[in-house]
Amino acid sequence: MKSIRIIPCLDICQGKVVKGVEFTKLRIMGDPIAMAEKYYHDGADELTFLDITATVESRSTIIDLVKEISTRIFIPLTVGGGIKSCDEIKTLLRNGADKVSIGSSAVLNPQLISQSASIFGSQCIVVSLDAKKMGEAWQVYIHGGRINTHLDLLSFAQTMEKQGAGELLINSIDQDGKKSGYDLDLLQALSSKVQIPIIASGGAGSLEHLAQGVLAGKADALLLASLLHEKTMSIQEIKTYLNEQGVMVRC
Amino acid sequence: MIGILDYGAGNLFSVANALNYLGLQNMLTSKEQHFEKISKLLIPGVGAFGPAMQHLQRSALIEAIYRWVRQGNPILGICLGMQLFMESSEESPESKGLGLIQGCCKKFERGKTPNIGWLQVSYTENSTKTWFYFVHSYYLAPKDTASIKALACNNEVFPAILSYENILGAQFHPEKSGADGLNFLKTWGETS
DSSP, X not given: OBOOEEEEEEEEETTEXXXXXXXXXXXXXXXHHHHHHHHHHHTOSOEEEEXXXXXXXXXXXXXXXXXXXXXXXXXXXXXXXXXXXXXXXHHXXXXXXXXXXXXXXXXXXXXXXXXXXXXXXXXXXXXXXXXXXXXXXXEEEEXXXXXXXXXXXXXXHHHHHHXXXXXXXXXXXXXXXXXXOOOXXXXXXXXXXXXXXXXXXXXXXXXXXXHHHHHTTOOSEEEESHHHHTTSSOHHHHHHHHHHTTOOOOO | OEEEEOOSSSOHHHHHHHHHHTTOOEEEEOSGGGGGGOSEEEEOOOSOHHHHHHHHHHTTOHHHHHHHHHTTOOEEEEXXXXXXXXXXXXXXXXXXXXXXXXXXXXXXXXSOSSEEEEEEEEEXXXXXXXXXXXXXXXXXXXXXXXXXXXXXXXXSEEEEEEEETTEEXXXXXXXXXXXXXXXXXXXXXXXX
């Protein structure tokens, strides 16, 4: 049986891991290489790096970073943030990234997903979706959750799967940062609609929440940032707890 | 010297990074002449079966690989690199594989594909269990099951490690499987 993956997410700004409290207030959490190595040795199953400024300069910073990290960390590395073209994807993959995470461009230019999946393979294309609940359904937001596309999340997710997305990273805008648990209805609805793996992000504040995301939400992987960066819990604690709850983890 | 076969696809650099980290000398191998400089051949794998075989044909590497294997030299295929050892694959029915191993590659029929993630691999000859990272939609179906050295189970049981004479294959990515993956590469790289 496949293990549930724990994926630390490092938001990168000017070469540092940051936490965005609000868009304008960024708190420096540490050095990305040191943090990545620590998480690797603590048992992280993958690592994700998000370029949160997504400028030309920040892209070259993150390329250098992934290049360096890929020489000493031997688990899958995902890079995201402002990716718009197959050329950019190629550059990232050639410099040590194993997968790319595509957000706004997946909505604005869905062909990017089919093109990149056919060139590089579905396994390296993660589509990142920000969802907000509207009545009984969810809608897709882009540009860091600021713009409502009015697209229905579940049907858009199915479109992405058809276009060739290999995995879906789902972030609930309603739950993000609240530490009150995942939007389990969202995770359940999504996992019943698509066959590709789902990575849950946004909302967990406790070990119980993480287990719920997997057991009730049927998430295949959990993307974690501040819970790990702020040392609320360690990867080992998470894995031990999940294991006790009957969730298969790599140990 | 380990030759990493450069056939246009593949995650050459991840594999090279892992070998460098282990202190195992390596070079990219894209021409027939390169085979004279190497003692082991590694075929990495990311990509699709058909295009990979077409690239090998275009670059006239197939004969060099056959000769390499016939001479009893060590060869390791990773993921798609191992799948190319077979006669064919459901991924690209129009393309013939290398045919070093009898059998074909089949598509998973149950569960989520691609099969992405960590699976525990069980060796057939002892009770060792090891975690490795997998990314694939097709799996090996060799005619001679004695060549299967380890199995993994997602929704279906499938071969994780194949070993036949000088041929070794891994369905997982050892270069992305943490310390256990590095050990796997080290064992192959250091065994003469």
